[in-house]
Amino acid sequence: MLIRTPNLLHPTEAEATDEALYWNRRAVLAGLVAAGALPQAAQAQTPLPARRTRTLDEEPTPFDTVTHYNNFYEFGTGKEDPARTAGRLRLRPWTVRVEGMVAKPQTIDIDQLIRQFPLEERVYRLRCVEAWSMVIPWVGFPLAALLRQVEPLGSAKFVAFETLRDPRQMPGQTTAALQWPYVEGLRLDEAMHPLTMLAVGLYGRTLPAQNGAPLRLVVPWKYGFKSIKSIVRIRLLDRQPPTSWNLSAPNEYGFFANVNPDVDHPRWTQSRERRIGDWFPRRTLPFNGYGAEVAGLYRGMNLARYY
Amino acid sequence: MRPMARWAVRWGVQLAMALPLAVLVARWGAMAWGLSPRAAGLTAEPVAETINQLGLWALRALWLTLAVTPLRAVTGWNWLAAWRRPLGLWCFAYATLHLMVYVGLDMLGDLGLLWADVVKHRFILLGMAGWVMLLPLALTSPRAVARWLGGRRWRVLHRLAYVAGLAVAVHFLLRVKGFQIEPWIYAGLLALLLGLRRWPARAIMHWTRPRA
Numbered sequence: 001m002l003i004r005t006p007n008l009l010h011p012t013e014a015e016a017t018d019e020a021l022y023w024n025r026r027a028v029l030a031g032l033v034a035a036g037a038l039p040q041a042a043q044a045q046t047p048l049p050a051r052r053t054r055t056l057d058e059e060p061t062p063f064d065t066v067t068h069y070n071n072f073y074e075f076g077t078g079k080e081d082p083a084r085t086a087g088r089l090r091l092r093p094w095t096v097r098v099e100g101m102v103a104k105p106q107t108i109d110i111d112q113l114i115r116q117f118p119l120e121e122r123v124y125r126l127r128c129v130e131a132w133s134m135v136i137p138w139v140g141f142p143l144a145a146l147l148r149q150v151e152p153l154g155s156a157k158f159v160a161f162e163t164l165r166d167p168r169q170m171p172g173q174t175t176a177a178l179q180w181p182y183v184e185g186l187r188l189d190e191a192m193h194p195l196t197m198l199a200v201g202l203y204g205r206t207l208p209a210q211n212g213a214p215l216r217l218v219v220p221w222k223y224g225f226k227s228i229k230s231i232v233r234i235r236l237l238d239r240q241p242p243t244s245w246n247l248s249a250p251n252e253y254g255f256f257a258n259v260n261p262d263v264d265h266p267r268w269t270q271s272r273e274r275r276i277g278d279w280f281p282r283r284t285l286p287f288n289g290y291g292a293e294v295a296g297l298y299r300g301m302n303l304a305r306y307y
Numbered sequence: 308m309r310p311m312a313r314w315a316v317r318w319g320v321q322l323a324m325a326l327p328l329a330v331l332v333a334r335w336g337a338m339a340w341g342l343s344p345r346a347a348g349l350t351a352e353p354v355a356e357t358i359n360q361l362g363l364w365a366l367r368a369l370w371l372t373l374a375v376t377p378l379r380a381v382t383g384w385n386w387l388a389a390w391r392r393p394l395g396l397w398c399f400a401y402a403t404l405h406l407m408v409y410v411g412l413d414m415l416g417d418l419g420l421l422w423a424d425v426v427k428h429r430f431i432l433l434g435m436a437g438w439v440m441l442l443p444l445a446l447t448s449p450r451a452v453a454r455w456l457g458g459r460r461w462r463v464l465h466r467l468a469y470v471a472g473l474a475v476a477v478h479f480l481l482r483v484k485g486f487q488i489e490p491w492i493y494a495g496l497l498a499l500l501l502g503l504r505r506w507p508a509r510a511i512m513h514w515t516r517p518r519a
Contacts, residue, residue, distance in 0.1 A: 267481055
């Protein structure tokens with residue numbers, strides 16, 4: 001099933017960022033790195049030319065914050081741990097296996113994958129289940145593009161994703177914080193939705209390891225934990241796959257995990273969120289503000305039950 | 308201990324308990340000065356980090372308070388008894404700041420929102436219950452009040468510290484996502500501190516009982 005909303009994904013030439021400006025911003029970033037204002041890690045990321053296809057009239061969270069405050073339990077349970085310890089993740093060689101109920105299963109090299117589809121820059125909100133949020137300019141391509149390439153069979157109804165499992169590279173995997181490897185899943189129509197993307201970069205450069213390099217999912221209307229990082233395997237299935245946080249605490253984290261201000265986490269409210277950088281909490285929007293585009297996917301479903 | 312040493316130890320404890328607060332105040336000062344929250348050591352979420360730090364130190368101070376009596380029993384160092392009140396008051400100070408920052412900067416002073424949070428979420432309810440139980444203990448800590456209350460009633464009332472400890476231990480367990488070891492370590496320590504009071508009581512409590 002394909003849902004096309006071309007008006008959103010293909011802006012006119014006038015809406016796209018002027019290339020001169022784009023490269024200029026990168027020069028500013030490079031200057032900051034040279035001046036020592038940006039941390040060493042930023043230098044390791046290479047530029048990724050992309051067309052800006054989606055913006056927000058909200059201020060993006062600074063690069064330094066996006067790359068130094070996140071959850072990635074493979075690298076520790078503290079939110080500043082990933083930036084400290086993700087350096088040991090070996091990003092090359094890296095392949096992604098796409099298999100299951102597809103006509104053309106493939107093992108794709110990450111560098112080939114990055115060149116395979118036109119890269120887009122999309123500025124999305126990210127709402128963590130812990131009630132904080134950011135605005136991030138991702139670089140990547142629609143997941144649908146990759147799925148179409150492997151030709152899902154008619155029997156395929158769900159997509160399962162899997163993170164790398166290697167405790168030597170991912171020290172958090174020596175703890176029992178979660179079951180490893182981290183697994184996530186989407187219904188096929190959610191996976192094919194034009195908003196769902198596979199990100200390979202942010203802020204115009206390849207992803208830093210701590211943000212899920214070299215390849216991660218971004219599903220902006222769902223809580224952040226759905227957006228699985230450092231993906232090595234994608235499988236198309238006829239039944240709903242298990243998902244990590246749901247296995248850990250089924251009463252707290254559902255399969256759908258759509259951002260919903262009306263369904264509280266058992267331990268805290270989801271009606272509000274703290275936008276990183278703001279002093280005062282703000283109201284959380286249904287589907288994280290993407291309801292006009294995605295609410296149709298859940299028509300007739302009781303979202304308090306299927307949280 | 309000689310008076311000099313006792314004086315040094317007493318002030319050492321006071322300074323050690325004041326230090327985490329001083330560090331937090333300095334970090335907020337650095338942020339007010341213009342440093343980014345992360346550069347100031349408060350992470351990208353200074354309010355959440357401050358709440359976490361204050362809560363953790365309230366918990367640690369409570370555990371230290373509850374450690375005084377068993378430690379005294381094991382070592383026979385009766386001078387430790389003098390630490391119980393200052394440690395307990397530090398616990399109340401950190402717990403009160405923890406609550407104030409949560410209510411003031413997270414709930415923005417909205418008491419309706421606070422009430423909704425308390426009745427809907429066990430995690431919040433337990434933390435709140437912990438503070439409410441500490442309140443009468445702090446209020447009855449001045450010697451004059453304790454004397455007015457009478458030694459026996461005072462002792463019974465102050466057993467609330469054990470219940471507060473249990474509430475706080477579960478509050479911390481509910482704080483984290485996934486399996487994390489830290490709150491379980493504190494829960495285990497609390498079990499040990501409370502267990503020591505019951506089980507070999509007669510055997511190890513060989514100090515002279517304080518006169519009522």
